[in-house]
Amino acid sequence: MEGKKDNGMDFVTSLCEEYRAHNYIDPSYYERWGVKRGLRNADGTGVLAGVTQIGNVLGYYVQDGERYPMDGKLIYRGINVEELIDGFMREGRFGFEETAYLLLFGALPDRTRLEEFKQALSDNHTLPKMFTEDMILKAPSPDVMNKLARSVLALYSYDDNPDDLSLANQLRQAIQLIARVPVIVAHAFAVKRHYYNDESLYLHRPQPGLSVAENFLYSVRHDNRFTEQEARLLDLCMVLHAEHGGGNNSAFACRVLSSSGTDMYSAVAAAVGSLKGPRHGGANKKVMEMFRYIESDVKDWKDDEEVKDYLGKILRKETGDRSGLIYGMGHAIYTLSDPRAVLLKKFARELAETKGMLDEFQLFEAVERLTPSVLADVKGDKKVVCANIDLYSGFVYKMMGIPEELYTPLFAMARVVGWCAHRLEEVGGSANRIIRPAYKAVAPLRPFVPLDQR
Known part of the structure; x- marks a missing residue:
């Protein structure tokens, strides 16, 4: 295969069918065995895997077994950020x-x-x-x-x-x-x-x-x-x-x-x-990619209905990267607000005013404001959704003249x-144990078949 322009991809592509034929996992298995996909409980909370004194992320409170939204808080060593x-x-x-x-x-x-x-x-x-x-x-x-x-x-x-x-x-x-x-x-x-x-x-x-x-x-x-x-x-x-x-x-x-x-x-x-x-x-780069589509295709950035219509197309996988995701919106923990996004948004507005980019900033605000209703209309999803830090971090970097290939490295x-x-x-720490969760094996037992009989 060496020297071929496709680098052996024709052969690899042919193997994909065989892989799919033998590696399908029925989604019902996860519910049957109580598997917590993504190490998350059924109500969306994370599986408790340890204890830490370093940081805490608060986005909701639990009362009588029910989750209730709250303004987000980020705590560093007990101090509100x-x-x-x-x-x-x-x-x-x-x-x-x-x-x-x-x-x-x-x-x-x-x-x-x-x-x-x-x-x-x-x-x-x-x-x-x-x-x-x-x-x-x-x-x-x-x-x-x-x-x-x-x-x-x-x-x-x-x-x-x-x-x-x-x-x-x-x-x-x-x-x-x-x-x-x-x-x-x-x-x-x-x-x-x-x-x-x-x-x-x-x-x-x-x-x-x-x-x-x-x-x-x-x-x-x-x-x-x-x-x-x-x-x-x-x-x-x-x-x-x-x-x-x-x-x-x-x-x-x-x-x-x-x-x-x-x-x-x-x-x-x-x-x-x-x-x-x-x-x-890497989500901050995806946010900026999404906004390039929005800024190019939406003729009037100040028209909420046009912006809302375009966000619906994104959710229906009709435009953008066809993922069906509105990047920069929603978070695993934060509900009413992401405190990082709230702080960054404040300074983003100030910088946008000095850079003459207020119209673009207001488009970001429009996406933040309109996304919850679009999610409800298109997907029937009425859960509380807020902007996360990725919605505004990339825009801030853009206004500072920092290239996109540095957005995620800056995070790192x-x-x-x-x-x-x-x-x-x-x-x-006191745990002093290797982290080793379990996976349910679902492949049926079968005998080995000699090569000439396959």
């Missing part, structure tokens, strides 16, 4: 580093500890010698998340003590990853643009004294220029993305691998792979803090 953000913004400080300290160690740092932690991050920005040349330049990838996962895994080879599970060693690795992931993303993006978009190659070194948000903007722009407003908004986005409970797909993936006793790099690389998926961190740059915190809790 809205209070956290209000605290550092009122004092005119960047908040991501402070948030990272809180999530890792469980308490807010005093001024001395915060400066020491920021210095530790700054001291670990530099990638290992020849890492960019050997791991990024020599094997460019068209997808920055793919390159990030491979690079995180490759850091194992540059660590003199990669398998030591002592707390001190795990904290060292966590601090290095939090410091290095933004640099890896910036370099992977530059190399991707050079090899796949025919652009000039610029690799910038992080600058001492800059926040993580400032350094990232400095690193990904050819001229190193950014505004204070852009840096503050990116810092806010990173704080909002840093953690979302132990049950989200990527954090759970990190905890599953960590429960096996594997190394930090393997666990975090798995989390990166999870976040890449369009049902998780922030969420690596939560992953490391959950990794530390899983490895050093």
Whole structure:
């Protein structure tokens, strides 16, 4: 098959029919054996798989066995994220580093500890010698998340003590990853643009004294220029993305691998792979793709009826990516509101006004406002649906001039803090058991048939 233009796909395509013939699972089996698909209960709540002190996501309350909607709350180590953000913004400080300290160690740092932690991050920005040349330049990838996962895994080879599970060693690795992931993303993006978009190659070194948000903007722009407003908004986005409970797909993936006793790099690389998926961190790119369809096909963005009609077509799989999904709407936990979306929307409006993009912002608002009634009309689904953070995060990045291929990597740059915190809790926690759920085997028993008799 080597040398064929189809790379053997004709043969593989012929095998698909055989695969389908022997691998169908009757959907009724899930109900028959009480399987909780997606590790979710029948009422939509998550299956309780562990306990954590790190983060909490509140979107409803239960009374007399019934779920009732409520305004969403996101809690970091017992502190409402809205209070956290209000605290550092009122004092005119960047908040991501402070948030990272809180999530890792469980308490807010005093001024001395915060400066020491920021210095530790700054001291670990530099990638290992020849890492960019050997791991990024020599094997460019068209997808920055793919390159990030491979690079995180490759850091194992540059660590003199990669398998030591002592707390001190795990904290060292966590601090290095939090410091290095933004640099890896910036370099992977530059190399991707050079090899796949025919652009000039610029690799910038992080600058001492800059926040993580400032350094990232400095690193990904050819001229190193950014505004204070852009840096503050990116810092806010990173704080909002840093953690979302132990049950989200990527954090759970990190905890599953960590429960096996594997190394930090393997666990975090798995989390990166999870976040890449369009049902998780990749959703912000799908939102922007969906809005390109809406902006192109809807003639009057201010006409609610035209927008509503188009959203119905999306749900009926008549347009868009034909998935039948309105990206950026709905969440597994949040009902009345996603606090991250509420905060980001406020700053998105302010930025849209300064950028002359208020009409586009109002189109996003229209989709948020109209989607619940469209879901009710088209699918008869009358459950409470709110905008999630993905609806506005991509638009904010767009207004800041950040390319789409960086949207999900930006998510990863922030969420690596939560992953490391959950990794530390899983490895050093009281459970100390490998995570191993059960699957019901439904294949009937049968005898082996000799080759000549098949």
